[in-house]
Amino acid sequence: MQATADASQWTAQASEQDRESTAQSLVVTVATLYWKIGYLNQRINLANLNIEGLQQVITLTKHRYENGSETRLAVLESTQSLYKQQVTYNELQQQLSEAKNALSILLNRPLEDALLKIDKLPEQALPDISAGIPADLLVRRPDIKATLYTLEVYFGESRCSCRKLLSNVNANGFTWYILFTTD
Secondary structure (H helix, E strand, C coil), X not given: CHHHHHHHHHHHHHHXXXXXXXXXXXXXHHHHHHHHHHHHHHHHHHHHXXXXXXXXXXXXXXXXXXXXXXXXHHHHHHHHXXXXXXXXXXXXXXXXXXXXXXXXXXXXXXXXXXXXXXXXXXXXXXXXXXXXXXXXXXXXXXXXXXXXXXXXXXXXXXXHHHHHHHHCCCCCHHHHHHHHHCC
């Protein structure tokens, strides 16, 4: 009877850990999108600088071509580089829009209302993580806890079933021999 009560308690604890795991997953998704937005903003700023630089290169290459010191191929290649960079810029803008929309949906409000603005990633060094901490953190993860509680439920139920089976068996030597020697 106690094993059944324990199994019910472990099932409830496993469900609570599943809920906690979902909540943590949502927090991780929001944080990931936030930093992705900062990363994309930084990449877009760099792409803008590259486009400006390539426009200057095209201007110089055209002047050199007009003066006869550069080939038409060089002008075309520099123009092609500019077009490639503009395509990259547009792709980054699309990714930024998608990330902002996803974050807005998760927060259930427009990003302007959420006061979230990150133009670039921070540049300080990451903190040192001492050995053993990741392993210690694994035990505290809700999904791991839920799995452990589920295993306790199965273990408790199997103990309960075994006790029921054994309570109906006549405990003579022959019965024990049959129970524990048959596959």
